[in-house]
Amino acid sequence: MKDWYYLLKKLWRDKSARIGMLIIAVVAVSALAAPLLTPYEPNTQDLSIAAQAPSFSHPLGTDLYGRDLLTRLIYGARVSLGIGLCATLLAVLIGTTVGLISGYAGGWVDNILMRIVDVLLGFPRLFVILLAVGLSTPSVKIIILILGALSWMEIARIVRGEVIVIREMLYVKSAVALGISKRKILLEYILPNTTDVITVYATLLIGTTIIVEASLSFLGLGVQPPDASWGTIINQGRIDPINAWWISTFAGLAIVITVIGINLLGDSLRSLLNPRADQN
Amino acid sequence: MNNRNNTSGQPLIDVRELTIDILGRGSTTRLIENLSFTVYPGDIVGIVGESGAGKSLLCKALIGLKHNNIRLGGTINLQKQDGWVNNIFPMTNRDLEKLRGKTIGIQFQEPASSMNPVLQCGRQIRDALPAIERKDKVIGPARVVELLQLAGLEEVDRVARAYPHELSGGMLQRVTLACALAGRPRVLIIDEPTAALDPITTYGLMNTLDRLNRELNLALIIVSHDLNLIKTWTRQLIVMYSGQILEQGATTEVLVQPYHPYTKALLECEQALEHNEELKPIPGQIPSLLEKLAGCRFGDRCSAYQVRCGQEEPDLTNEPGGRSWRCFYPVSNTE
Amino acid sequence: MIAYILRRLINIVPVVLIGLTITFFFIHLAPGDPTLRLMDPSVSPEVRQQVIERFGLDQALHIQYYNWLRNVLLDFDFGNSFKYGHPASAVVLDALPATLLLTGTAILLGLLLGTVSGIVSAVYQGRLPDRLINLILLFFYSMPVFWLGMMALGLFSIKLDLLPASQLSSIYYTDLSPLAKIMDVAKHLILPVTTLGLASAAGFGRFIRASIIKELNSDYIMAARARGLSERKIVLSYAARNGLIPLISLIGLTIPVMFGGAVVIEVIFSLPGMGRTMVEAVLGRDYPVILSASSWAFISVVIGNLLADIGYSLADPRVRINT
Ligand SMILES: Nc1ncnc2c1ncn2[C@@H]1O[C@H](COP(=O)(O)OP(=O)(O)OP(=O)(O)O)[C@@H](O)[C@H]1O
Numbered sequence: 001m002k003d004w005y006y007l008l009k010k011l012w013r014d015k016s017a018r019i020g021m022l023i024i025a026v027v028a029v030s031a032l033a034a035p036l037l038t039p040y041e042p043n044t045q046d047l048s049i050a051a052q053a054p055s056f057s058h059p060l061g062t063d064l065y066g067r068d069l070l071t072r073l074i075y076g077a078r079v080s081l082g083i084g085l086c087a088t089l090l091a092v093l094i095g096t097t098v099g100l101i102s103g104y105a106g107g108w109v110d111n112i113l114m115r116i117v118d119v120l121l122g123f124p125r126l127f128v129i130l131l132a133v134g135l136s137t138p139s140v141k142i143i144i145l146i147l148g149a150l151s152w153m154e155i156a157r158i159v160r161g162e163v164i165v166i167r168e169m170l171y172v173k174s175a176v177a178l179g180i181s182k183r184k185i186l187l188e189y190i191l192p193n194t195t196d197v198i199t200v201y202a203t204l205l206i207g208t209t210i211i212v213e214a215s216l217s218f219l220g221l222g223v224q225p226p227d228a229s230w231g232t233i234i235n236q237g238r239i240d241p242i243n244a245w246w247i248s249t250f251a252g253l254a255i256v257i258t259v260i261g262i263n264l265l266g267d268s269l270r271s272l273l274n275p276r277a278d279q280n
Numbered sequence: 281m282n283n284r285n286n287t288s289g290q291p292l293i294d295v296r297e298l299t300i301d302i303l304g305r306g307s308t309t310r311l312i313e314n315l316s317f318t319v320y321p322g323d324i325v326g327i328v329g330e331s332g333a334g335k336s337l338l339c340k341a342l343i344g345l346k347h348n349n350i351r352l353g354g355t356i357n358l359q360k361q362d363g364w365v366n367n368i369f370p371m372t373n374r375d376l377e378k379l380r381g382k383t384i385g386i387q388f389q390e391p392a393s394s395m396n397p398v399l400q401c402g403r404q405i406r407d408a409l410p411a412i413e414r415k416d417k418v419i420g421p422a423r424v425v426e427l428l429q430l431a432g433l434e435e436v437d438r439v440a441r442a443y444p445h446e447l448s449g450g451m452l453q454r455v456t457l458a459c460a461l462a463g464r465p466r467v468l469i470i471d472e473p474t475a476a477l478d479p480i481t482t483y484g485l486m487n488t489l490d491r492l493n494r495e496l497n498l499a500l501i502i503v504s505h506d507l508n509l510i511k512t513w514t515r516q517l518i519v520m521y522s523g524q525i526l527e528q529g530a531t532t533e534v535l536v537q538p539y540h541p542y543t544k545a546l547l548e549c550e551q552a553l554e555h556n557e558e559l560k561p562i563p564g565q566i567p568s569l570l571e572k573l574a575g576c577r578f579g580d581r582c583s584a585y586q587v588r589c590g591q592e593e594p595d596l597t598n599e600p601g602g603r604s605w606r607c608f609y610p611v612s613n614t615e
Numbered sequence: 616m617i618a619y620i621l622r623r624l625i626n627i628v629p630v631v632l633i634g635l636t637i638t639f640f641f642i643h644l645a646p647g648d649p650t651l652r653l654m655d656p657s658v659s660p661e662v663r664q665q666v667i668e669r670f671g672l673d674q675a676l677h678i679q680y681y682n683w684l685r686n687v688l689l690d691f692d693f694g695n696s697f698k699y700g701h702p703a704s705a706v707v708l709d710a711l712p713a714t715l716l717l718t719g720t721a722i723l724l725g726l727l728l729g730t731v732s733g734i735v736s737a738v739y740q741g742r743l744p745d746r747l748i749n750l751i752l753l754f755f756y757s758m759p760v761f762w763l764g765m766m767a768l769g770l771f772s773i774k775l776d777l778l779p780a781s782q783l784s785s786i787y788y789t790d791l792s793p794l795a796k797i798m799d800v801a802k803h804l805i806l807p808v809t810t811l812g813l814a815s816a817a818g819f820g821r822f823i824r825a826s827i828i829k830e831l832n833s834d835y836i837m838a839a840r841a842r843g844l845s846e847r848k849i850v851l852s853y854a855a856r857n858g859l860i861p862l863i864s865l866i867g868l869t870i871p872v873m874f875g876g877a878v879v880i881e882v883i884f885s886l887p888g889m890g891r892t893m894v895e896a897v898l899g900r901d902y903p904v905i906l907s908a909s910s911w912a913f914i915s916v917v918i919g920n921l922l923a924d925i926g927y928s929l930a931d932p933r934v935r936i937n938t
């Protein structure tokens with residue numbers, strides 16, 4: 001708990017981390033407090049005010065069904081952020097475990113695990129996610145499962161690569177020579193030295209996942225109406241990109257800004273957790 | 281400050297009031313304070329001091345190298361082939377490049393990590409040669425072979441082709457030595473040369489260094505924890521503690537009759553180790569550099585501690601023979 | 616080394632087969648009836664039955680699998696496309712060149728931009744050029760490719776009418792001289808390739824910057840400086856060289872990501888590539904095309920990874936390939 005407090009304090013002193021956290025906080029809070037923030041309903045259609053340009057009562061305009069775009073985006077944040085977070089968590093859990101075991105055990109265990117990773121990486125991800133989502137009945141839960149279960153392989157590989165290098169380091173070798181148990185070496189000597197990579201990669205993965213989910217929804221395979229993620233809203237804007245330009249533009253900007261926030265935070269985390277890499 | 285009896289001409293390195301600060305977030309720590317010493321051609325200077333005393337930082341500072349969170353102050357004057365350099369610190373990196381390796385060669389503490397892991401050793405030695413030699417297709421490789429031999433290596437071709445991870449610690453030690461010698465420096469700084477070597481390899485390496493000193497008149501600065509090694513191989517000695525020089529002088533004199541209680545305590549530890557007696561560790565801890573106390577730095581760990589030691593800081597006392605010490609109650613005077 | 620490559624190449628076969636088998640069962644067990652999507656609902660049940668029999672869809676799953684596997688292994692025959700009627704392999708092969716052209720040029724563009732900006736950024740770490748490059752890269756890195764594509768399309772094709780909005784070539788393509796043909800395709804590729812290339816450049820650039828900075832802070836760089844090596848040499852032949860080594864495996868990992876990017880780009884710019892074929896096949900439950908396209912995707916990705924591993928071991932002597 002205290003560690004967290006200090007980390008947060010340090011992050012707050014870093015300008016780009018502060019910006020990142022503020023962005024994330026604003027998006028997250030508005031997602032959570034959505035009904036309090038907007039007088040409009042996200043799904044109630046009113047064709048009489050369809051496709052109105054940004055105005056005072058509808059700051060970002062209305063969509064093709066007369067729904068307030070800002071309201072749609074705020075509610076969309078719930079879906080987009082939620083999917084990004086949950087799927088990443090799942091991927092980190094699987095990936096770290098596999099990478100640690102594979103890198104440390106070596107031999108046939110490593111061989112089999114990496115073969116599995118090969119097979120899964122052999123599936124071009126969006127391609128397969130598309131297949132999986134396209135052939136099932138898409139729901140938020142299924143999308144999270146599919147995204148998480150198909151995103152852990154890089155983490156596993158990166159962790160394994162780190163472990164192989166760390167395993168050869170003197171302090172680990174001497175720990176082995178001292179007869180310290182494998183479990184202890186893995187968890188206390190090796191894992192702490194991989195957390196930097198994991199944290200940084202995981203943070204970036206949240207952003208990537210939000211984007212992948214948006215791509216699915218954009219292709220019409222993700223979150224189904226009347227629910228909407230940001231990708232769904234961008235897709236809707238495709239119908240009339242010139243006259244109703246604001247729909248896709250603002251929905252896209254919502255993604256870009258959020259992901260920028262996440263990446264800013266991730267980068268600062270990296271330089272804080274691994275000061276040598278960012279000494280200058 | 282000139283504290284040598286057999287001064288022979290111009291000094292090679294003249295360090296004056298060197299300070300080294302570590303810049304933290306919001307706070308700075310003074311690691312080395314007003315350090316002055318000189319090195320003359322052909323000298324062999326030993327530097328001893330506890331771990332963390334700042335010896336490695338000092339070595340790097342001598343050629344104007346530092347990490348970005350470190351600030352150097354004072355002056356360092358150098359003699360190069362064709363003249364005198366007044367204070368290297370204001371110099372640009374581009375100008376410093378021309379000095380590094382050529383005036384002062386340096387071997388870092390860990391030879392394994394001071395080699396580029398993905399280039400062959402021979403190539404890295406060649407990279408360190410002066411441009412004219414490096415670019416020449418005949419002279420370049422020949423110099424690499426010559427340097428490896430100079431560093432005391434035998435299977436020269438194999439070593440030149442090997443990648444750093446394919447060599448043993450002792451061999452790497454010699455490869456980095458070859459790198460350090462590539463620019464024909466007149467002073468060689470060696471940071472903990474033998475920390476990870478067995479006695480025979482250590483002897484071999486020191487022998488090589490000694491030969492270089494005699495044959496090339498190469499001045500050596502040897503940083504070590506090993507008083508025995510210092511006693512055997514160096515002629516001048518600097519004893520450092522907590523960022524200061526506590527005692528310096530001719531090695532034999534200092535070690536036979538130390539003036540500073542710290543030097544004496546070090547010697548007693550060493551002798552105890554040698555005779556397998558029970559160790560007499562110096563009580564207490566090296567003071568944290570963050571909290572700067574009044575009085576002598578060694579103060580509360582000292583066996584000869586008096587009230588005055590806790591109140592004011594002793595200056596360096598110089599003796600005509602070239603010896604100096606920083607103590608109000610030097611050992612020999614009280615005994 | 617050669618033995619290693621051969622072994623890895625042979626290993627591709629089971630990898631692809633396992634992948635295809637999983638895909639096969641996944642497809643066949645997934646909800647959704649291909650015949651319903653294939654035909655007008657008004658078609659009589661008898662005709663539907665005929666179609667089902669012709670494609671063997673009424674047989675038990677393991678028999679379907681056995682027949683399918685035999686054809687694939689013996690003849691590389693994935694069966695006929697439900698939608699087009701001719702062999703699925705041909706449908707996919709027709710689409711492959713467009714995708715390879717798109718992803719290949721985009722990766723090259725991305726590598727070029729990414730390497731240059733990564734090196735400059737690392738060398739000027741913390742100073743203005745670095746901050747500027749960082750900001751730009753961060754922007755493109757955080758952007759969904761398809762959105763960038765849509766915005767580019769809206770601006771440059773629809774609004775300003777400078778570049779073609781769809782397809783790989785103009786309708787009068789066949790009448791053009793060889794040189795004009797190349798120019799025509801190039802013009803059609805500018806927007807999609809730039810979009811995809813910028814997106815990958817952002818990833819490459821950020822990666823390279825971090826990697827080179829890590830190298831620049833390592834002891835051997837300090838040691839090289841102590842030996843008097845010129846800063847230029849230290850940056851280019853020590854730090855950048857070493858820092859670019861991990862890029863090799865990143866390229867291997869990027870290939871499948873690029874396929875993903877190609878899917879949305881092909882859909883947006885209506886390019887006749889694998890991605891679009893795949894999306895249509897998935898939506899239309901066109902099993903043979905899905906499986907055939909998957910096999911190609913698997914093969915090219917596995918080969919990409921193999922090349923990355925070989926490249927890595929050539930570039931970094933510490934990583935040895937155990938044969
Ligand atoms: N770049 C840096 N940033 C912050 N602190 C540093 C840095 N480099 C060194 N230090 C600190 O400065 C002190 C002196 O370091 P240095 O490596 O010079 O010690 P040393 O005398 O060589 O010790 P040893 O005998 O163990 O090699 C140490 O406490 C170290 O933690």
Ligand SMILES: [Mg+2]
Pocket residue numbers: 335336337389471472
């Ligand atoms: Mg040291």
